[in-house]
Amino acid sequence: MSFLLALDQGTTSSRAIVFDAQCRVVASAQRELPQIYPQPGWVEHDPLEIWNGQLATAREALAKAGLAATAIAAIGITNQRETTLLWERSTGKPLCNAIVWQDRRTAPLCTQLKEAGHEVLFRQRTGLLLDPYFSATKLRWLLDTVPDAQRRAEAGELAFGTVDSWLVWQLTGGRMHMTDVTNASRTLLYNIHTSEWDDELLAVLRIPRAVLPQVCHSGFVIGETDAAMFGAPIRIAGLAGDQQAALFGQACTSPGMAKNTYGTGCFALLHTGGIAPLSANGLVTTRAAQLSGAAPAYALEGSVFVAGAVVQWLRDGLGLIRNAAEIEALASSVQDAGGIIFIPAFAGLGAPYWNPEARAAIVGLTRGSTAAHIARAALEAIAFQSAELIEAMHADGAPALGELRVDGGASANNLLMQMQADLLGVPVVRPVVQETTALGAACLAGLATGVWRDVGELAALWQRERTFTPAMGRDEAAQRMHDWRAAVRRVL
Numbered sequence: 001m002s003f004l005l006a007l008d009q010g011t012t013s014s015r016a017i018v019f020d021a022q023c024r025v026v027a028s029a030q031r032e033l034p035q036i037y038p039q040p041g042w043v044e045h046d047p048l049e050i051w052n053g054q055l056a057t058a059r060e061a062l063a064k065a066g067l068a069a070t071a072i073a074a075i076g077i078t079n080q081r082e083t084t085l086l087w088e089r090s091t092g093k094p095l096c097n098a099i100v101w102q103d104r105r106t107a108p109l110c111t112q113l114k115e116a117g118h119e120v121l122f123r124q125r126t127g128l129l130l131d132p133y134f135s136a137t138k139l140r141w142l143l144d145t146v147p148d149a150q151r152r153a154e155a156g157e158l159a160f161g162t163v164d165s166w167l168v169w170q171l172t173g174g175r176m177h178m179t180d181v182t183n184a185s186r187t188l189l190y191n192i193h194t195s196e197w198d199d200e201l202l203a204v205l206r207i208p209r210a211v212l213p214q215v216c217h218s219g220f221v222i223g224e225t226d227a228a229m230f231g232a233p234i235r236i237a238g239l240a241g242d243q244q245a246a247l248f249g250q251a252c253t254s255p256g257m258a259k260n261t262y263g264t265g266c267f268a269l270l271h272t273g274g275i276a277p278l279s280a281n282g283l284v285t286t287r288a289a290q291l292s293g294a295a296p297a298y299a300l301e302g303s304v305f306v307a308g309a310v311v312q313w314l315r316d317g318l319g320l321i322r323n324a325a326e327i328e329a330l331a332s333s334v335q336d337a338g339g340i341i342f343i344p345a346f347a348g349l350g351a352p353y354w355n356p357e358a359r360a361a362i363v364g365l366t367r368g369s370t371a372a373h374i375a376r377a378a379l380e381a382i383a384f385q386s387a388e389l390i391e392a393m394h395a396d397g398a399p400a401l402g403e404l405r406v407d408g409g410a411s412a413n414n415l416l417m418q419m420q421a422d423l424l425g426v427p428v429v430r431p432v433v434q435e436t437t438a439l440g441a442a443c444l445a446g447l448a449t450g451v452w453r454d455v456g457e458l459a460a461l462w463q464r465e466r467t468f469t470p471a472m473g474r475d476e477a478a479q480r481m482h483d484w485r486a487a488v489r490r491v492l
Contacts, residue, residue, distance in 0.1 A: 004446050005061065005072050005234065006438035009054050009079045009163050010242065011035075011100065011264045012312075016057035017438045018065040018072075021451055023461045025435065026067075029060035036097060041104040041347075044097035047085050050163060051170045055229065062230065069230035074221070074449040075171075076238025076441030078245035079163035081186045084138035086146065086211075087166070089159050092174050095146050098163070099138040102264075102305060102347045106137035107356040113137075118204055125191045125198050127276060127285030131354055133303065135162060136188035140205050156210040162186070164239050165213045171236060173226040179213040180220075180239035181296070185287035190215070192276060192287050195296060218244070218289035219444035238445030240289045242437045243267040247299060248289045249440030250405045250431065251462040253455050258393070258401055260386050260420075261437065262410035265350070266304035268389040270398055273297060281392040282352025289440070291447055291455075300396060302351035302389030306360075307382045308410045310344040314378055320371045328413050331376035339364040341487040342377040349488070352392045358491045382410065383419040384484040390424055391481075403427045403467075407436040414468075422472035423480065432463040 002021040008014070013033050018026040031053040036044040062069070082101035087094045099105070110130045113119065119130050128134055139160050143150045152158050161169065165179045184190040184197075189207065191198040197212055216222050218240045224233035240248065243261060247269045250259040255273035260266060269286075276285050276298040288297040311327050314320045321327050341363050343349075348356035362374065394400065406428055410416055421428040433439055443458050445451075452458050472480075 002451055003065070003067055003072050004442035004451065005058060005075045006442040007054055007058055007075060007077045007167060008242070008438040008441065009050060009077070009167060011080045011102070014050065014053040014057050015438065016054070016061035017435055017442070018061050018067065019439065019442045023433060023439060023443070025433065027061050027064035029057040029064065031057055043100040043103045045083065045100055047087070047094035047098050047166060050098065050166065054167060059230065069232040069234050072234050073451050074235040074237035074445035075225065076443070076445035077164050077167055077236065078240050078242050078437050078441035079167070079183070081162060081183060081241035081243065082133055082135050083163050084135045084142065085161050085163070085166045086139070086142045086149065087159050089157055089174070092169065095149065095158070096142060099142070101133060103138065104132045104348055104356050106132040106141050109137045109140060113204070121204070122188055122201060123278070125193070125201060126185070126188050127192050127278070128186070128188055129284060129354055132356055133350065134186060134188040136205055136207065139207060143207070153211040154208040158211055159213070160211040161213050164241070168222070168236060168239070171225045171229060172223050176223045177213045178216055178222050178239070180216055180218045181287045181290050182218055182241040182244035183239070184215045186241060192285065192298070217292045219291040219448040221448055235449060237448035238441045238443070240441055240444055243269055243301065244286070244289045244299070245440030245444070246407055246437045247271065247440070248443060249436035249438070250407060251459040252405060253459065256399055258390070259405040259407065260389070262307055262382065262406065262408035262416070264307065264309045266307035266382060266386050266389070268302045268386060268393070269299045270393050271297070271299050277396060279392070279396050281395040282354060283389070283392050283396060284351070289444060291444070300393055300398065302392055304385040304389065305347045305350045306344040307385065308408070309346065310342070310378045310381060311410070313346070314375060320375060327375050327379065328415050330372050331379050332415055334370070334372040334376055337377040337380055338369055338373040339366065340369060340373050340377040341484060342374065342381045343488055343491050344378070344381050345491055349492070351389055353488070353492065355492055361491050363487050363490060379413065379416045380419060382416060383423050384481065386420060387423040387481060401426050403429050405429050405431065407431065407434050417468045418471070421468040421470045423477050425470050425474055425477060427470070428468040429464050430466045432465045
């Protein structure tokens with residue numbers, strides 16, 4: 001039983017990956033998850049598609065690996081965070097579609113809460129900002145909108161959860177209603193200092209405690225799957241939101257280490273150890289993955305809402321490329337972006353601006369602008385946004401980085417990674433195993449079940465695949481960042 005099964009439920013796909021005890025990928029399976037856009041600014045998922053797709057990929061990955069359930073030491077689950085679900089406890093049926101983290105429908109409620117003077121309280125207790133990004137206002141919207149939901153929630157008939165809770169509920173046949181500290185810390189309801197759901201915050205939002213899941217450590221044996229799922233019970237021993245899982249999978253377990261994940265959005269996390277700093281520069285403070293028996297750990301995080309999604313838009317919206325992999329060649333066919341700056345604020349702007357009303361823009365177009373210039377500007381936009389996150393960390397007092405570890409689908413783009421190194425002025429390091437989100441979930445599960453002795457043994461297995469060294473002068477990089485900020489001001 002030295003294999004781990006990681007379930008990686010993301011915004012655009014559900015994946016399952018089998019890892020061995022050397023952290024190598026044995027087999028994997030993936031299914032796309034359709035996006036639902038009921039109206040501008042709204043993003044939803046079908047909860048049953050999330051579950052059925054994830055179960056199918058898990059079974060497929062085991063079949064490809066040629067492994068029975070009895071060969072799996074444990075399952076680790078990692079998930080798109082903040083996405084909010086509500087279901088019946090008696091039947092396990094969802095009451096409505098899941099509201100995805102990108103959804104902006106609760107912007108008016110967030111404004112009301114700010115105007116009522118609640119922002120400081122939420123900031124101090126949760127480390128987060130009052131923004132539609134987080135789960136609590138989405139849950140409040142569901143309780144207000146789904147018929148009879150508030151009464152039923154108060155009566156204990158309903159269950160709220162982020163995607164991890166939904167998968168655990170389904171895998172255990174409704175026996176377990178659980179989440180971990182990393183996912184709980186993204187709800188706006190969890191006090192990251194006391195490690196408890198906060199009664200005062202619940203009261204402000206009129207959310208009944210009866211609807212909430214139990215909070216556990218990220219690496220902890222919480223239960224077993226139903227035998228019918230995979231032919232025999234498998235322990236569930238790892239839970240972590242995708243970005244904290246990636247931080248752990250990148251072996252960034254010591255203060256001062258940082259990673260950036262290039263997925264649908266971009267998410268930079270800096271490990272801060274046992275200190276929970278309160279950012280003055282648009283970042284949030286969040287809980288890092290916590291092993292059973294270990295002290296709480298924290299991270300500074302910056303979130304970019306649209307990163308890899310801008311490449312999808314070039315493909316699906318404009319038809320400039322046939323698949324995402326083509327963008328590197330197209331962008332490399334020109335020396336620069338021809339003066340174009342692309343601000344991909346399709347879902348507002350996240351850190352450090354936190355402006356839900358901002359909208360996307362392409363500035364600097366001329367008659368000579370081509371598809372290649374737009375493609376290059378799109379990649380630069382990802383690098384600019386990520387560089388702002390790291391700069392905000394430094395402004396908050398973080399020491400200069402020795403390197404930035406990178407992962408996620410877009411980290412395979414060599415041009416983008418070189419752009420990132422140039423803007424930051426520090427080496428950008430890509431690991432051999434780039435599926436670090438899934439790897440982090442597997443590692444948490446493996447540590448909880450004795451596959452590895454300790455974090456040090458795991459860190460020794462981490463390997464770099466390529467290092468991108470800065471090749472741009474610092475004055476030029478500073479001017480590029482200045483031009484970027486000038487363009488962003490046009491959409492704020």
